[in-house]
Amino acid sequence: MAGVTLDKTPQLLFFLAVVAHPGTEDAKVHNLVLTQEEDSYDKRLAELDLQARAIEGGEMHIVIAGDHSAAYAAALQGGTSEELLDQWLGQIGA
Template identity: 85%
Template sequence: MAITLDKTPQLLFFLAVVAHPGTDHARVHNLVLTQDEDSYDERLAELDLQARAIEGGEMHIVIAGDRSAAYTAARNGATGEELLDQWLGQQGA
């Protein structure tokens, strides 16, 4: 049996505050990797306040393999159901 150090890529869970997602004027104001379940509710509340303070601001859940992909998904304003299902699967849900 061959030994390998290759790992299955893991998807990450981000929260994003975006103004005018899915448009040419989209702007990501905040992109936060959520790793600590204990501070999730606090972080969610902070980003909700920030989204309300920004004209056209919205908060989105973004599932991506890395920060660059998360930024792109946030600008588009969507994370596909397929990625969410994959992320849930890797969490053992």
């Protein structure tokens, strides 16, 4: 008889980030938002786009990560890898 386990496959999360000068030593995350509700996604996207435009060197990026700390680190580099994006898409059944 196999043992029962509560181990789960780690779930990836979808974040939007506003970052100035990503991928450089001057990189700064201005906003990092976990997006969970589809209803507010378009509104949040528009707000963050405006914020990115108002910041010198500001850019908006999609970040896929397992937690907030990992998302922050990825945002500083300018977003997420294609591999993580593919994993997230598989997780949501897309």
